Amino acid sequence: MARRLPSAPPALPGFSHVHVLGSGGFADVFLYEQNMPRRQVAVKVMLSEVVNDQVRLMFQAEANLMAQLSSHPSILTVYQASVSSDGRPYLVMELCSSTLSQRYRVERLPVPEVLRIAIKIGSAIETAHRAGVLHRDIKPSNILTTAYGHPVLSDFGIAATLSESENLEAVGMSIPWSAPEVLMDETAGTIESELWSYAATVYSLLAGRSPFEVPGESNKSTDLISRINRAKPRTTGRSDVPESLERALNRAMSRKAEARQGSVLELVHELQAVESELGLSQTAIEVAMDDWALATVAELEDRTRVRPGQASPMTSSQRRKRRRPANIEESFGSFESEAAEGKMSRRKTGISPIPKTRGMQTVAWIGVALAAFVVVLGATATFIQLQSGSNDIPVVSDISASVSADVVEFSWLDPGLEAGDFYQIKTTDGQPSVQQREPNFVVDAESGENVCISVTVTREGKSGPASAQKCAVLP
Numbered sequence: 001m002a003r004r005l006p007s008a009p010p011a012l013p014g015f016s017h018v019h020v021l022g023s024g025g026f027a028d029v030f031l032y033e034q035n036m037p038r039r040q041v042a043v044k045v046m047l048s049e050v051v052n053d054q055v056r057l058m059f060q061a062e063a064n065l066m067a068q069l070s071s072h073p074s075i076l077t078v079y080q081a082s083v084s085s086d087g088r089p090y091l092v093m094e095l096c097s098s099t100l101s102q103r104y105r106v107e108r109l110p111v112p113e114v115l116r117i118a119i120k121i122g123s124a125i126e127t128a129h130r131a132g133v134l135h136r137d138i139k140p141s142n143i144l145t146t147a148y149g150h151p152v153l154s155d156f157g158i159a160a161t162l163s164e165s166e167n168l169e170a171v172g173m174s175i176p177w178s179a180p181e182v183l184m185d186e187t188a189g190t191i192e193s194e195l196w197s198y199a200a201t202v203y204s205l206l207a208g209r210s211p212f213e214v215p216g217e218s219n220k221s222t223d224l225i226s227r228i229n230r231a232k233p234r235t236t237g238r239s240d241v242p243e244s245l246e247r248a249l250n251r252a253m254s255r256k257a258e259a260r261q262g263s264v265l266e267l268v269h270e271l272q273a274v275e276s277e278l279g280l281s282q283t284a285i286e287v288a289m290d291d292w293a294l295a296t297v298a299e300l301e302d303r304t305r306v307r308p309g310q311a312s313p314m315t316s317s318q319r320r321k322r323r324r325p326a327n328i329e330e331s332f333g334s335f336e337s338e339a340a341e342g343k344m345s346r347r348k349t350g351i352s353p354i355p356k357t358r359g360m361q362t363v364a365w366i367g368v369a370l371a372a373f374v375v376v377l378g379a380t381a382t383f384i385q386l387q388s389g390s391n392d393i394p395v396v397s398d399i400s401a402s403v404s405a406d407v408v409e410f411s412w413l414d415p416g417l418e419a420g421d422f423y424q425i426k427t428t429d430g431q432p433s434v435q436q437r438e439p440n441f442v443v444d445a446e447s448g449e450n451v452c453i454s455v456t457v458t459r460e461g462k463s464g465p466a467s468a469q470k471c472a473v474l475p
Helices: 053-069 100-106 111-130 191-207 221-230 243-252 264-277 316-321 328-332 335-349 356-392
Strands: 015-023 027-035 038-046 078-083 089-094 143-145 151-153 400-403 407-411 422-427 434-436 440-444 450-459 470-473
Touching: 015 038, 038 053, 053 078, 053 089, 053 111, 100 143, 100 191, 111 151, 111 191, 111 264, 191 243, 191 264, 243 264, 264 434, 400 470, 407 470, 422 440, 440 450
Parallel strands: none
Antiparallel strands: 015 027, 027 038, 038 089, 078 089, 143 151, 400 407, 407 440, 422 434, 422 450, 450 470
């Protein structure tokens, strides 16, 4: 089918048209030069023939979502949105390059580069999820690159809030990067299906093809859907890709949603572990941690509502705990004022006043004594902590196993994890251990296979005692 010609660029006040950048099913993207401040921008303009009330609402939703999220360094920045004089809605966006979507098809991207891109884009997706937003079209062509080489996630055109996703249709999905439950119309999108698409995208950047494309065979939509629904992806075919990376991506693309990692952030942590395995510096995770950073304008009026994945707002007592400690003058008062008060009281009682310099020396010696006491106290606490060692780290017990057709799901009760703690899960198949926060672990297995795991809690880089090994045999 012949590709359509781009539409005529609209006349936009304050902007001068340069040339067309690309065309899609619903919109064209043009290069404009903004007059004040002077800079080049990308302008996404809806096609007049597709503009109706529903599309207009979708476009408005995209503008609002991207404005809400585009402060994230790995989400495309939107400068403004409006409607042109001929009635077409448009977005004015940061000008970025789309070369990554062509590069991975024609050249082998270095594994360190792919890991860096993946962690930054994963941070953007996790941030959107914490704001209650699903992207619903994660794929390589929606990863752009800024002028400074920073990857950014674009095109939230069919995005939806988590609460609305159950009532939406799977509009405009990209088959090679869509989870099986989305292709089978079991859901319009969930965090688990986003995780699948994210992993499929990272796989594509490594392999130079989508996970279920087979070189030399038919790769029509029906073929891809059939393979996605019934099969596991092949390896990337690259000897420089660590097995731990292949395994992490395969787990994220499990047929069953419950067998995947619990969140995009969990997979991002696994990608950081691969970086360490390769001797690379870990790429920083960029996820907004404060609730105000993810709030919409409407939510600023209601600070009591907690969004999915967000921490609840601090109570007043918590805020008091975070106040900075008083300085010495606030703690002990002014030397001058205390000396004056002492002089007055001594006059009334008939006690001879202490010279001012001597009083200051006394206070100074008290300060030195207190400082020494604090040092001794700190050393004692450190000694006690070192003595306790791993005894304070909780131990996992009573692991249960649930066996189904092709998986074993292990689960256990939380022994008392604290912030920053992780479960270290070791299997008996010789594979490296896995770190996660969820108290369950799913293992794909074959009939007759004996599957065993042990679980250890890790705290501040130290491992506690391992649990008793739990095994299960698939029928």
